[in-house]
Amino acid sequence: MSARETGGAPLGLGAVELRDRIVAGEFTALEVTEAYLARARELNSSLHAYQAMDEQRALERARQLDQALVDGETPGPLFGVPIALKANMCLEGAETNCGSRMLSGYRAPYTATFVARALEAGAVPIAITEMDEFAMGSSGENSAFECPRNPWDLARAAGGSSSGSAVAVAADLAPISLGSDTGGSVRQPAAFCGIYGLKPTYGRVSRYGLVAFGSSLDQVSPFARCVRDLEVLLEVISGHDPKDSTSLPLEAFQAERPAELQRLVGLRIGVPRQYQGEGLDESVSTVCDRALAHLESLGAELVPIDLPHTRYAIPTYYVVATAEASSNLGRYDGSLFGSRVEGDGSLQGMFAATRVAGFGDEVKRRILLGTYVLSAGYYEAWYGKAQRVRTLLRRDFESAFESVDLIAGPTAPTLPFALGEKTSDALSMYLSDTFTVPASLAGLPALSLPAGFGGAEPPLPVGLQLIGPALSEARLLRVAAAFEATTGHHAQRPTLSAAGGTA
Amino acid sequence: MPESKLDLLQKTAELARLELNDEQARALGPQFDAILAHFEILAAVDVEGVPPTRGATDLADVRRQDLIQESGPFEALLANAPDRQGEHYGVPKTIGEGE
Amino acid sequence: MSVSQVAGFRREGTEWISESSGTRWIPVIGLEVHAQLRTMTKLFCGCANRFGASPNSLTCSVCTGQPGTLPVLNCDALELAVRAALAIGAEVAPTSKFDRKNYFYCDVPKNYQITQYDMPYCSGGSITVPSGRTVRLNRIHMEEDAGKSVHDQGDSTLVDLNRAGVPLIESVTEADLDNAEDAAAYLSALREILIYTGVSNADMEKGEMRCDVNISVHPVGAPWRTKVEIKNLNSISNVVASIEHEIPRQIAAWEGVGPDPVQETRLFDAEKGTTRTMRSKEGEADYRYFPDPDLPPLTASPAFIEEQRAALPELPGARRARYQAEMGLSAYDAGVLTAARDVADFFEAAARLSGRPKEAANWISNEILRALSDDEYEAQLIDELPLKPFDLADLIGLVDKGTLHMSGARQVLRQMMKSGKAAGELVIELGLEQVQDDEQLEAWCAEALVGREAVIEQVRGGKTKAVGSLMGAVMQASAGKANPQKVREILLRLIGTAE
Structure with a gap:
């Protein structure tokens, strides 16, 4: 990216470049942390990306890193790089409230495996980001606290549920951040904010320390402004973790990083018929078609394909995810941690009063839905059925990948929508996940890249989603890198001022 | 929304320890209904002979050695308790309730 | 019940x-x-x-x-x-x-x-x-x-x-x-x-x-x-x-x-x-x-299941049946010995080493198990005793050879359960080695016959059992070291009745 004129301040750089320049002695980790804290203090009141910054902790860590460098320790791949963490990620002693009143004040008693790995690599956690409550939402509006704003138009949604993490990177409140993607919660906000978001293959990154929403779908996922940063962050956080029984027994991910960019000759890209037409905004499809044409110009072959069960993905996803959530969120009852409301004085009364007061409407709606689909007499018709249809959705991808190397299409069906536009209609909010949930249900890696801009005033970012077979992250990143090297969309940044609003 | 469905909604809420008063149930009911109505398309899918997906990986037999790890951190765990009673977690009296 | x-x-x-x-x-x-x-x-x-x-x-x-x-x-x-x-x-x-x-x-x-x-x-x-x-x-x-x-x-x-x-x-x-x-x-x-x-x-x-x-x-x-x-x-x-x-x-x-x-x-x-x-x-x-x-x-693969099966001990019911059929133990003794796995394991080792299952069973049920509930001994489980199965086998061997008589063996066993010393060592330490010297034995026997005409008559009359009361006197005189088998033979010879 073209580094902004910052008067020598270390802002606007990518994570890898920043790390190299710290190691080279151009800046200290402390200077970098201070510069980012200052920028966040200036802009966060209009963006609401961050719900909390522990400035002392960040500065103390930066000082320690600088000392370590002096002492001759080998700097890790994220040495001195500020990183923002979603509020559902455990960092010992930090407030992990999941955007919920229920966990307001809850201090994580341990550190997540992926956070520990980021620390090991030298990253500096700089802030905890705003999110839809318990990662349930597509706009950030379900946060019990502040709703993050889209930096391209503050009246619009940044996407969700990893809203704050996406906004932070898009607005350069941090070079990189982590979100979690259950049904699109990283890819959709990446698309809405004009940055990269990569949901890895399920099992690639340990879930230990990520507060569970839909356990068979959740994956910790990096945000970045360039492909290089995205792959380094995935390298750092991935790899087998004995604390997560669903973690794949693999070494950490290693990107290919070819010496020179490869053309995409011989690459077969499947374009699903089901990812076009009904419900897809014209402004989005125009940008995506142009992006696909660009990939074709780089040598790729576009192949129309069918994913016949796509229309069942939304109900399947919402049955499976809410069922798992209804159980995962059972523990929030006021007994051992989190907030408590006494109620009628009985134990069960306390549980109910606590949950009624502690959860927001969307979380309640989903818990009810999930409880319903698992309850006696309804299980087979709903949960049982959904898990079978899920098998069909996985098979759709399996047969598609017999003839194509990856699948491409829009990440989200619309441009970033106006805040408040969909809050009254849960179903239409659910339907906006149409293109992202299939890969989640199949456990496949999927990447959203900045494909261009659509709409009129102001132009808004559009994301192109690449979906690959299991463990094909390197392929997705190679294609994204080729696209990045030959386009300039990723380098465009929103202009922001402290006063609020885009200048 | 018919009473029987409201009833079902309230039963479900009870099961989930999310009390709904009549007014809330009436407000939530139509949304719930609309969502389920949309999801009804699942009923038409032919899944004869299709096994359910059980988890997103093909892993099996994941186990750990039977080795003691340090327990705790006790202070950090108890510090989060809404009603800490010494080394115990305190909750409202449960006489006559429970499993 | x-x-x-x-x-x-x-x-x-x-x-x-x-x-x-x-x-x-x-x-x-x-x-x-x-x-x-x-x-x-x-x-x-x-x-x-x-x-x-x-x-x-x-x-x-x-x-x-x-x-x-x-x-x-x-x-x-x-x-x-x-x-x-x-x-x-x-x-x-x-x-x-x-x-x-x-x-x-x-x-x-x-x-x-x-x-x-x-x-x-x-x-x-x-x-x-x-x-x-x-x-x-x-x-x-x-x-x-x-x-x-x-x-x-x-x-x-x-x-x-x-x-x-x-x-x-x-x-x-x-x-x-x-x-x-x-x-x-x-x-x-x-x-x-x-x-x-x-x-x-x-x-x-x-x-x-x-x-x-x-x-x-x-x-x-x-x-x-x-x-x-x-x-x-x-x-x-x-x-x-x-x-x-x-x-x-x-x-x-x-x-x-x-x-x-x-x-x-x-x-x-x-x-x-x-x-x-x-x-x-x-x-x-x-x-x-x-x-x-x-x-x-x-x-659960068949190999895993077989591995677990191999790790199973023989179950008490099967052990009880085997002890009765193959070792000639009573149902009662078999039950006592199999009630706990460590006791049964101890018994089987001692029986194998001594070649005398019944004796091993008697020692364990009459002496060793009793000691485990006695405060005088520190052990509460048989495995905690300093006495090991081969020690018991040794003791049985000494009795067998006539080196030790029963009451001496009991003394030795009790010491073994406390100190863990070998049986042979304790026999010497406690001076319990049996006197095999015929001259000494004859002297004690002759002394025992003095003034016991009535008993002698009974024995001569065919009631050889009565010799028992004479043996007691010999054992007393020898402080328990006389070999009872030999004493009996000598007494009968002196009385003039051979069996």
């Missing part, structure tokens, strides 16, 4: 005959037993699996259900569970999985219990009790234990999660029982197997083994009626008492004017010896079971 008399009923076999109506009632009983597995750590985290620690000192982020934590299955728990299954001849399922049982309670930190619902790891198997009845098992599954709530302090219930996550197996019988005696016998047999195989300590006082009873009654020849579940039974005698109370209660309810028994869960009150309603069927939770997405399925 004696059959208790209940007013208003006559008992014939397992039938209960109502004196008012004359109806013959027969009970139908099934048992569900929870047993804690004897692992080092809990089922899904590395906290120690130990009883009696201070509150919440054996808890971590995982077993307190902190957000973001995940379970990882304890390998040994699975192995022990499989061994229990093999020990009762059950079938280990080629694939099984864990499910979540969702319900809200303060001692279940996640508000779901990880258990096995529709694909348990084991099905079938049976145990035959002494009455000859075979009790079939329906299934055994693995699950995690709940914590404990303490109710008797102040305004709050206090929650201790040390037990939360401790590995359990729950075994469920078919409704094959019809009386309390067989139920008790089944529990004893199951308990013995669990202890013997090292699967569980099964100490009911510590809650390591707990039992629920399912029970109904129906007139002979009529269809089965509504069953009631009795929970919270923490001793075999409570199981017996609850059954003996519940049968007449249900019959009275069916025959009386009041409401018929309903499907419900009842709690046993050990102090009153009665049961009371805990919750009715309508109040029963809908547990919303579904497969736990955090835990991949389990497979």
